[in-house]
Structure formats: structure tokens, C-alpha cells
Amino acid sequence: xxxxxxxxxxxxxxxxxxxxxxxxxxxxxxxxxxxxxxxxxxxxxxxxxxxxxxxxxxxxxxxxxxxxxxxxxxxxxxxxxxxxxxxxxxxxxxxxxxxxxxxxxxxxxxxxxxxxxxxxxxxxxxxxxxxxxxxxxxxxxxxxxxxxxxxxxxxxxxxxxxxxxxxxxxxxxxxxxxxxxxxxxxxxxxxxxxxxxxxxxxxxxxxxxxxxxxxxxxxxxxxxxxxxxxxxxxxxxxxxxxxxxxxxxxxxxxxxxxxxxxxxxxxxxxxxxxxxxxxxxxxxxxxxxxxxxxxxxxxxxxxxxxxxxxxxxxxxxxxxxxxxxxxxxxxxxxxxxxxxxxxxxxxxxxxxxxxxxxxxxxxxxxxxxxxxxxxxxxxxxxx
Amino acid sequence: xxxxxxxxxxxxxxxxxxxxxxxxxxxxxxxxxxxxxxxxxxxxxxxxxxxxxxxxxxxxxxxxxxxxxxxxxxxxxxxxxxxxxxxxxxxxxxxxxxxxxxxxxxxxxxxxxxxxxxxxxxxxxxxxxxxxxxxxxxxxxxxxxxxxxxxxxxxxxxxxxxxxxxxxxxxxxxxxxxxxxxxxxxxxxxxxxxxxxxxxxxxxxxxxxxxxxxxxxxxxxxxxxxxxxxxxxxxxxxxxxxxxxxxxxxxxxxxxxxxxxxxxxxxxxxxxxxxxxxxxxxxxxxxxxxxxxxxxxxxxxxxxxxxxxxxxxxxxxxxxxxxxxxxxxxxxxxxxxxxxxxxxxxxxxxxxxxxxxxxxxxxxxxxxxxxxxxxxxxxxxxxxxxxxxxxxxxxxxxxxxxxxxxxxxxxxxxxxxxxxxxxxxxxxxxxxxxxxxxxxxxxxxxxxxxxxxxxxxxxxxxxxxxxxxxxxxxxxxxxx
Numbered sequence: 001x002x003x004x005x006x007x008x009x010x011x012x013x014x015x016x017x018x019x020x021x022x023x024x025x026x027x028x029x030x031x032x033x034x035x036x037x038x039x040x041x042x043x044x045x046x047x048x049x050x051x052x053x054x055x056x057x058x059x060x061x062x063x064x065x066x067x068x069x070x071x072x073x074x075x076x077x078x079x080x081x082x083x084x085x086x087x088x089x090x091x092x093x094x095x096x097x098x099x100x101x102x103x104x105x106x107x108x109x110x111x112x113x114x115x116x117x118x119x120x121x122x123x124x125x126x127x128x129x130x131x132x133x134x135x136x137x138x139x140x141x142x143x144x145x146x147x148x149x150x151x152x153x154x155x156x157x158x159x160x161x162x163x164x165x166x167x168x169x170x171x172x173x174x175x176x177x178x179x180x181x182x183x184x185x186x187x188x189x190x191x192x193x194x195x196x197x198x199x200x201x202x203x204x205x206x207x208x209x210x211x212x213x214x215x216x217x218x219x220x221x222x223x224x225x226x227x228x229x230x231x232x233x234x235x236x237x238x239x240x241x242x243x244x245x246x247x248x249x250x251x252x253x254x255x256x257x258x259x260x261x262x263x264x265x266x267x268x269x270x271x272x273x274x275x276x277x278x279x280x281x282x283x284x285x286x287x288x289x290x291x292x293x294x295x296x297x298x299x300x301x302x303x304x305x306x307x308x309x310x311x312x313x314x315x316x317x318x319x320x321x322x323x324x325x326x327x328x329x330x331x332x333x334x335x336x337x338x339x340x341x342x343x344x345x346x347x348x349x350x351x352x353x354x355x356x357x358x359x360x361x362x363x364x365x366x367x368x369x370x371x372x373x374x375x376x377x378x379x380x381x382x383x
Numbered sequence: 384x385x386x387x388x389x390x391x392x393x394x395x396x397x398x399x400x401x402x403x404x405x406x407x408x409x410x411x412x413x414x415x416x417x418x419x420x421x422x423x424x425x426x427x428x429x430x431x432x433x434x435x436x437x438x439x440x441x442x443x444x445x446x447x448x449x450x451x452x453x454x455x456x457x458x459x460x461x462x463x464x465x466x467x468x469x470x471x472x473x474x475x476x477x478x479x480x481x482x483x484x485x486x487x488x489x490x491x492x493x494x495x496x497x498x499x500x501x502x503x504x505x506x507x508x509x510x511x512x513x514x515x516x517x518x519x520x521x522x523x524x525x526x527x528x529x530x531x532x533x534x535x536x537x538x539x540x541x542x543x544x545x546x547x548x549x550x551x552x553x554x555x556x557x558x559x560x561x562x563x564x565x566x567x568x569x570x571x572x573x574x575x576x577x578x579x580x581x582x583x584x585x586x587x588x589x590x591x592x593x594x595x596x597x598x599x600x601x602x603x604x605x606x607x608x609x610x611x612x613x614x615x616x617x618x619x620x621x622x623x624x625x626x627x628x629x630x631x632x633x634x635x636x637x638x639x640x641x642x643x644x645x646x647x648x649x650x651x652x653x654x655x656x657x658x659x660x661x662x663x664x665x666x667x668x669x670x671x672x673x674x675x676x677x678x679x680x681x682x683x684x685x686x687x688x689x690x691x692x693x694x695x696x697x698x699x700x701x702x703x704x705x706x707x708x709x710x711x712x713x714x715x716x717x718x719x720x721x722x723x724x725x726x727x728x729x730x731x732x733x734x735x736x737x738x739x740x741x742x743x744x745x746x747x748x749x750x751x752x753x754x755x756x757x758x759x760x761x762x763x764x765x766x767x768x769x770x771x772x773x774x775x776x777x778x779x780x781x782x783x784x785x786x787x788x789x790x791x792x793x794x795x796x797x798x799x800x801x802x803x804x805x806x807x808x809x810x811x812x813x814x815x816x817x818x819x820x821x822x823x824x825x826x827x828x829x830x831x832x833x834x835x836x837x838x839x840x841x842x843x844x845x846x847x848x849x850x851x852x853x854x855x856x857x858x859x860x861x862x863x
Contacts, residue, residue: 009616011687028719028721105479109479116842118845121799121841128834131821132834327807339708343715353711364703
């Protein structure tokens with residue numbers, strides 16, 4: 001009896017406190033909303049939003065609903081996160097490997113990069129790129145073309161647009177190439193296990209992924225042309241580029257600073273991962289006659305990836321969450337469009353902040369569930 | 384002297400290769416130096432692309448010549464080992480050297496040579512370099528925000544006093560060493576709070592000390608009669624309950640009374656700002672997030688399922704959302720959850736929000752340390768007859784915390800780097816002040832200087848913190 005009581009009382013007290021706090025909050029919220037004449041509900045999502053967003057991936061203007069505005073914000077968040085993740089991964093892996101280089105200059109350079117960008121607040125970096133560095137770019141009429149087709153100006157980066165004919169054939173050819181690679185890999189593994197023969201799988205894959213799409217150009221009637229941005233005069237001093245794809249400076253500043261900042265953390269993960277593989281593993285692999293490339297590919301990397309991937313995923317999540325700093329430089333992401341403009345217009349503080357938080361929460365919890373599953377799958381099962 | 388094969392440098396012609404190689408290498412560096420410092424192109428007679436690549440080619444050949452294994456010359460072997468192991472490394476080393484030489488002159492001239500230090504108005508900044516006059520003029524704003532100039536000695540005095548009180552640990556003799564933990568965990572934060580609250584703000588007293596002391600004494604007296612296993616929960620709840628009971632239900636005081644300190648002007652928190660606000664926020668969040676995080680880490684490893692689930696929910700919630708939405712919540716949503724006539728200061732709301740947010744991260748870090756301890760430690764402590772709290776305080780936590788020093792330092796670093804986000808609720812610490820200053824019509828166009836200045840400050844703070852944590856880690860490293 002005594003023991004049972006000892007177990008129940010602390011739990012009861014904790015639950016009581018939690019319930020009391022939440023009860024107090026909801027009670028107050030109800031009274032406050034009654035006093036101010038606000039009603040609680042998510043009906044506003046289908047109402048007309050009547051505000052404009054500067055940059056959106058889907059068609060959107062003031063006549064669309066608040067839900068559409070939410071989607072615009074979410075897609076913009078995803079866009080900048082994906083760009084940031086790709087650049088940060090490439091940069092992070094390169095710097096992480098460079099930190100392990102035997103070359104003193106290279107590893108010091110990499111260490112300097114990591115120490116420099118890691119210790120400056122991300123928000124400050126975003127401000128620096130957006131308000132100081134990108135503002136020093138030339139005006140549209142003064143910009144020099146890079147490689148003849150890119151225009152980097154104060155109003156953003158203008159790149160040529162792809163104009164496809166028979167795009168679907170091209171996509172089918174890529175899908176066919178991927179399927180062929182998978183089939184060849186399976187076949188090569190079988191061949192190695194049964195007969196001990198090795199196929200140059202890597203070079204076959206590279207060849208396939210280039211040749212099949214190339215064939216679609218030659219025989220499938222796929223045509224690709226570029227629409228190069230052209231300078232156009234709006235008024236005597238106001239110029240703009242027309243045609244092509246334009247990336248706003250907000251997006252560039254945000255993607256740049258996010259990737260430079262996160263790359264330092266990814267570099268540390270990569271370094272820790274490669275260092276985490278025991279020296280004996282490499283020596284053992286070398287002593288059974290594998291060449292350095294094989295050692296890296298077959299022995300070090302599989303074990304290092306096991307250490308690298310979980311913290312790196314965490315960094316991807318951080319990058320996605322940090323992309324909400326976009327609000328500071330008016331890049332229309334989820335926080336700015338929805339928790340900023342939409343909130344100001346509707347005054348539905350509780351609903352909108354809760355939807356925004358719930359979106360981020362869903363994102364991170366789903367990724368962490370996936371990571372837990374993945375960790376369990378690749379964990380070394382000790383006998 | 385044997386036959387020289389230029390494609391294969393070897394030891395027999397060591398001197399020839401050494402002189403030739405170093406000569407070529409030095410010439411390549413000399414070329415780049417001349418080019419970048421005096422903009423003289425000595426290879427101007429060559430075609431453009433060749434002239435551009437010439438130093439790289441010369442340097443590469445030079446490094447190739449001096450790459451002689453086991454030459455017997457110590458310096459040469461060192462160079463070969465560190466920057467010249469193979470062709471690929473040689474080219475990368477050359478590129479890095481050239482990039483450094485090339486980027487030095489513009490950086491130097493921007494920072495120092497062409498920069499303006501004198502004067503106190505925009506007119507002196509005519510050069511192409513940085514305008515440090517701008518920083519000089521705005522220094523007070525960057526450091527103290529909108530805090531009135533005449534009152535800034537209060538901030539200085541408080542910070543100096545706190546720094547002195549904080550360094551007590553270094554001077555404490557062995558006799559007082561055992562009280563240090565108590566001092567730093569309980570007394571020092573309390574003194575800091577008093578300083579910041581009464582000295583920097585000089586502001587409205589919402590905590591009534593007379594009732595507080597009565598409540599504390601009463602609850603300690605009653606505490607003697609409480610069975611020991613409930614004592615923890617008793618002291619968690621009863622003193623606060625007694626205080627509220629005494630103040631609002633027995634003596635019917637107003638919710639907030641605005642008492643002010645004699646002789647000090649009240650400076651509302653909206654006027655605080657600059658670097659001092661960064662320090663204040665980091666300091667308080669640091670103090671609050673640690674115990675909260677520790678509590679939730681223990682909660683997550685608790686054997687009681689309800690406590691465990693509540694802790695998991697708390698931790699995962701805060702870890703799943705970006706700080707900026709948390710601050711949004713504290714700004715627009717939180718006031719809705721409080722009684723209509725109850726007002727919490729913006730800065731306090733901010734500190735609560737950031738503390739809860741970082742506490743979740745601290746909790747995860749500490750949980751890592753708790754999990755890393757071998758089960759034998761728990762079992763040994765239990766077999767000595769220790770209870771839950773005794774076991775954790777004397778055996779588990781000291782070891783676990785030692786293990787997670789780097790993780791906790793990283794979380795604190797993240798906290799310091801997150802403070803600029805408070806611009807969301809309209810508080811302007813140093814980055815916010817920079818953004819305000821650069822929109823001032825008299826000082827347009829100096830954004831770069833401001834950001835560089837703030838970046839240097841933050842870099843120094845964060846780098847010092849990370850080095851300090853590394854030292855701590857080394858100091859408390861115990862082999863097991």
C-alpha cells in the first residue's frame with residue numbers, strides 16, 4: 001500500500017500542476033476572447049485573403065484564400081530549405097574532408113572557415129548578405145553578364161529559363177535510366193556473390209544516366225531551348241530584366257547564409273564520422289589487399305555514414321527551422337506570410353500561431369521518427 | 384654530380400633541385416605579391432590567360448622539384464610533409480597561398496589604411512575604406528540601446544559588480560570551496576537579479592519582500608513536521624502558495640503595485656538595448672534553462688510513466704518549433720492566456736520563452752549524459768541505501784554533467800547566438816540597434832561597417848566561450 005502510494009502521489013501532483021496550468025490558460029483565453037469579441041475557429045482559412053505576396057511558386061494573388069497563402073508560405077519555406085540543404089551538404093562534406101587533409105594549409109583553411117562562420121549569429125549573417133553585400137551589386141542596367149546568360153544585379157539573380165519540347169519523353173528516359181541502373185546493380189551483386197566477378201557498376205551507371213537522356217534528345221524529339229533574360233527599360237532610370245527566371249535577392253541572401261552557416265556544422269559531423277572509424281579498420285582493410293579507394297568505399301564510408309547521418313539530419317532540421325528567420329528580411333516564407341501578414345489582417349493569434357507551430361512540429365517529428373527507424377535499421381547488431 | 388633527370392627529382396642532385404625549385408616557387412609568390420600590392424604585372428608581355436596562370440605553373444614546377452623524400456634537411460622535409468605531399472596537394476596549397484596574398488591588400492585597406500577613424504560626423508568619411516567614425520558616434524547606442532545617457536553608469540556598475548562577484552570562485556580558499564556550488568547556483572543569480580532589477584531598471588516592485596520572508600519562514604517551520612519523502616514536493620509548492628495566499632487573499636493587495644526605488648529613475652525595459660541587453664538576456668536564460676532542462680531530463684528518465692510522457696511532450700514540442708515562432712507566441716498569443724488585468728513585461732516574456740526553448744535542448748544533452756553512465760553507478764548508489772534524490776545529486780549528476788560539458792557549452796553558444804531574434808517582439812539588442820542606425824537618414828550607407836563590428840564582437844564572445852568549454856572539459860576529464 002505504502003509503495004503504491006509513493007508511486008502514485010508524485011504522478012498525481014505533476015498531472016495536477018499541468019492540468020491546473022493549462023486550465024488557467026484556457027479559462028483566461030476564453031474570457032479574453034469573449035471580452036474582445038473574437039470567436040475561435042478555423043473558418044477564416046477559406047476567406048479571401050486580399051493581400052499580395054512578392055514571390056510565390058504557385059499562382060497567388062489577393063483574391064485567393066488564406067489557405068492558399070499558407071501554401072505559398074509553406075512552399076517558399078520548403079524551396080529555401082531544399083536549396084540550402086543541397087549547398088550546405090556539398091560544402092559541408094568538402095570542408096569536413098578538407099579538415100582531415102594532411103596538408104597543413106588546407107586543414108587550417110577549413111578550420112578557419114568552420115570557426116569563423118559558426119561563431120557568428122545566423123541572423124547577423126543574413127543581414128550582412130542582404131543589407132551589405134548584395135546591396136553592393138550593380139543596378140540592372142550596369143550588370144555584366146556572367147557566361148553571357150546570368151545577370152547578378154541588386155534586384156536579384158536572373159537566369160535563363162528552360163523551354164522544353166516533349167519534356168515527358170525526357171523524364172521517361174531518366175526514369176528508364178534509373179530503373180536500368182537498379183537492375184544492373186542487383187545483377188552485379190548476384191554475379192559477385194555467385195561467380196566472384198566484378199562489374200564496373202559505377203561507370204555503367206554514369207554512362208546510362210548520360211546516354212539515355214541523350215538518346216531522347218537525338219531520337220525522341222526532345223528539344224531544349226533557353227530564354228535569356230533581356231534588359232528592358234521601364235522608365236528613364238528604371239530598368240528590369242524580362243524573360244528567364246528571376247531569383248529575388250531575399251532568397252539568395254537567405255539560401256547563402258543558411259548554407260554557409262549549416263555547412264560548418266555538417267563539416268564537423270563529417271569529420272567526427274570519419275575520425276570515428278577505428279584506425280584498425282583501415283589497417284585491416286589495407287592488409288587484405290584493398291586499394292585506398294576501395295578502403296574508403298567499402299570499409300570507411302559505410303561505417304562513417306552510420307555516425308554522420310543522424311547528426312546531419314538534425315542539422316537539416318535546424319536549417320529548415322532557421323529558414324524562419326526569413327521574416328527578418330521579408331522573404332515571404334511561412335512565418336512572414338502566415339504568422340505575419342495573415343495574423344495582422346485577421347487577428348486570429350491563437351489559431352494562426354498554433355497552425356504555424358503545428359506545421360513545423362509535424363515536419364520535425366516526422367523526420368525524427370524516420371531517423372529513429374533508420375538508426376535502428378543500420379545500427380550494428382552486436383552478437 | 385650525376386645526370387639530372389628533371390622529371391624525377393632525386394636525392395643525388397639535391398642542391399640543384401633545391402635551388403631551382405625554391406627559386407621558381409619564390410618567383411611565383413613574388414609575382415603575385417607585386418601584382419596584388421603594387422598592381423604591377425611582370426608577365427604582362429605574355430598572352431592574358433598564360434599571364435594569369437603563370438605563377439601557378441611556376442610554383443607548381445618549383446614545388447615538384449623540391450619534393451624529395453628523406454632529403455635530410457629538416458625544414459624541407461617538414462614542408463614536403465605538410466603542404467607538398469603530392470601534385471594535387473601542391474596545387475591546392477599554392478591556390479590557398481595566392482588567395483591569401485590576393486585578398487590581403489583590399490581587406491587591409493578597407494579595415495585600416497583607407498578607413499576613417501577621426502571626426503564625429505559623416506562628412507569625414509570620404510575615402511573608399513570603412514567609416515569607423517560611424518561606429519564611434521553610435522557606440523553608446525550599440526552598447527546601451529535607448530538607455531538614457533545620464534543613467535548608463537548604472538549598467539556599467541552592475542556589470543562590473545557582477546563580474547567581480549562572479550570571479551569569487553577563483554579567489555576562494557579551500558575552506559570556502561565547498562560552498563561555491565551553493566553560491567553560484569542560488570546566491571549569485573539572486574544577487575544578479577537584484578542588481579538588474581533594482582539597479583538597471585530601478586523599476587516597479589512586483590515581489591513584496593515582507594510577505595516573501597513571512598511565507599518562507601512559515602513554510603520552513605511547517606516543513607519540520609512534513610515526512611521527509613514529501614519534503615521536496617512540499618518545498619516546491621507551499622512557499623509560493625503561501626506567498627500568494629498571504630498577499631492576495633489574506634491582506635488583499637493589488638495585483639501590481641508600482642513601488643520605486645528612491646533616487647533612481649525608472650527606465651522601462653523597452654529602452655534597454657544594445658550589447659548590454661544581449662548580456663542580460665543570455666545571462667538570465669542561461670541561469671533558468673539549466674535547472675529546467677535538468678528537471679525535464681530527469682523527468683524523461685523517470686520510472687513514473689505519466690511524468691515521463693509529460694517530459695517527452697514538453698521536450699519534443701519545444702525542439703520541434705523554430706525560436707521565432709516561440710517568440711511570436713510570447714508576443715501575440717501569450718497575453719491572451721493571462722488574466723485581462725495582468726501584465727507581464729515584454730523582456731520577461733522573452734526571457735521565459737527563450738529559457739523554455741533552450742531548456743528542451745539542455746534536457747536532451749543531459750539525458751545523453753545520463754544514458755552514457757554505466758548502470759553499475761546507479762546500482763552501486765542504490766546499494767549504499769541512497770534514495771532517488773541523494774543518488775542523483777551525489778553520484779549520477781556530477782558524473783553525467785562532466786560528460787556533457789561540450790554539449791551544454793554548444794547549447795549555451797546557440798543561446799547567445801539566438802538572442803538577436805528578439806527583434807520579433809520589438810526589443811533591439813546590438814543587431815537590432817544596427818538595423819535601426821543604418822536607416823538613420825544622416826548615416827545612410829554604412830551597413831557594412833556595422834555588421835562587421837557586430838560580427839567581430841559576437842565572434843570574440845562565442846570563440847572565447849567555446850575555448851573556455853574546451854578547457855573545462857579537459858579540467859574535469861576523469862578517466863574511468
